[in-house]
Amino acid sequence: MPEFFHMPVMPKEVISGLNIKSDGVYFDGTLGYAGHAFQIVERLTGGGRLIATDKDSEAIAAATKRLSGYSDRVTIVNSDFKNAASILDGLGISGLDGVLLDLGISSPQIDNFERGFSYMQDARLDMRMCREQYLTAYHIVNEYSAGALTRIFDEYGEEKLARRIAERIVKEREKAPIETTLQLSSIVENAYPAATRWKFGHPAKRVFQSLRIETNSELTGLSETIAELIRRLNKNGRIAVISFHSLEDKITKHCFKDFEIGCICPKNFPQCVCGHKKEIEILTKKPLTASEEELKENGRAASAKLRIAEKL
Secondary structure (H helix, E strand, C coil), X not given: CCCCCCCCCCXXXXXXXXXXXXXXXXXXXXXXXXXXHHHHHHCCCCCCEEEEEECXXXXXXXXXHHCHHHCCCEEEEECCHHHHHHHHHHCCCCCEEEEEEECCCCHHHHHCHHHCCCCCCCCXXXXXXXXXXXXXXXXXXXXXXXXXXXXXXXXXXXXXXXXHHXXXXXXXXXXXXXXXXXXXXXXXXXXXXXXXXXXXXCCCHHHHHHHHHHHHCCCCCHHHHHHHHHHCEEEEEXXXXXXXXXXXXXXXXXXXXXXXXXXXXXXXXXXXXXXXXXXXXXXCCCCECCCHHHHHHCHHHHHCEEEEEEEC
């Protein structure tokens, strides 16, 4: 397995936002290559514990090696963070002092062109974060209907030419299967008029993003999982969510707001009968973004948004 260097996004803001207690229990649902996790476990000097999950076996192997010096305070599970409830129940953990979800894809996954995430290097269409699952980007591109592809490109990529690109893909795959990333990238490029092809960066960016989200079911169950993790927070526990896509950020924002709302009775009721109580305080009224200094070293942090909330 190749060695990768991974630069975590907004590490200072994340660690400060989590307000880590040395004896606290924390959950990192998107371990990746342990960029944030390493900084968390370093601070767990009073008997604290970190439970970390990731469904990418390569990331698990790399993170396990990096965190080997802290095996007494970290439990690593090769699983989707959306299985958090069963994972925590299995470990006998009912309360958490902090939660971190760093959504999206990590730099090592992008840079390893064999994984098929990049539209800049040629590889078989894959895009699986969990290499054991069946569904790949190849299956989506070659088996989904034009209507289904249009929906994915429009909803997950906000691609203005979604239908046109989908129809081009269907037409091309009738001749022969679309097998590689550069094949697909070329089809998308040619679907654009030459005058506007590069107006908003690489024309295939939004389509590849859409396929990655669909391949890995990234948005499915996200709201429910965030809600479950908020419920498991101890008093004054904090949750930090980093998103890289407008839909991820919208889901996080709305979920936080649902838990920040108190009484939902009609205003003309003389007293509360709904029993709905405010459960969190949102600490970031507007999401935090990477500093200019960080962006100079890590341009991929440009689209990141960080939201933090505290349990009451």
